[in-house]
Amino acid sequence: MKDFGVSGKRERVFREIGRGNLEWEPIVKAAKKAGCRWYVVEQDRDWINSDPFEALKISFDYIKESFCR
Numbered sequence: 001m002k003d004f005g006v007s008g009k010r011e012r013v014f015r016e017i018g019r020g021n022l023e024w025e026p027i028v029k030a031a032k033k034a035g036c037r038w039y040v041v042e043q044d045r046d047w048i049n050s051d052p053f054e055a056l057k058i059s060f061d062y063i064k065e066s067f068c069r
Helices: 024-035 052-067
Strands: 004-008 011-013
Touching: 024 052
Parallel strands: none
Antiparallel strands: 004 011
């Protein structure tokens, strides 16, 4: 899993899962339908949040709250 946003300079930037512009609900639904059982979050080094572990926590919290009911 990887999310993207757009910077003020109109450049693509990597974002935490749920903080970018990808629509995760249909993505996860299609993945489940295809039999996906594991998801991996990949956070590039040019995150907006300066702390990579905080960025990972943001992604984890979004996934847990949105899809682990």
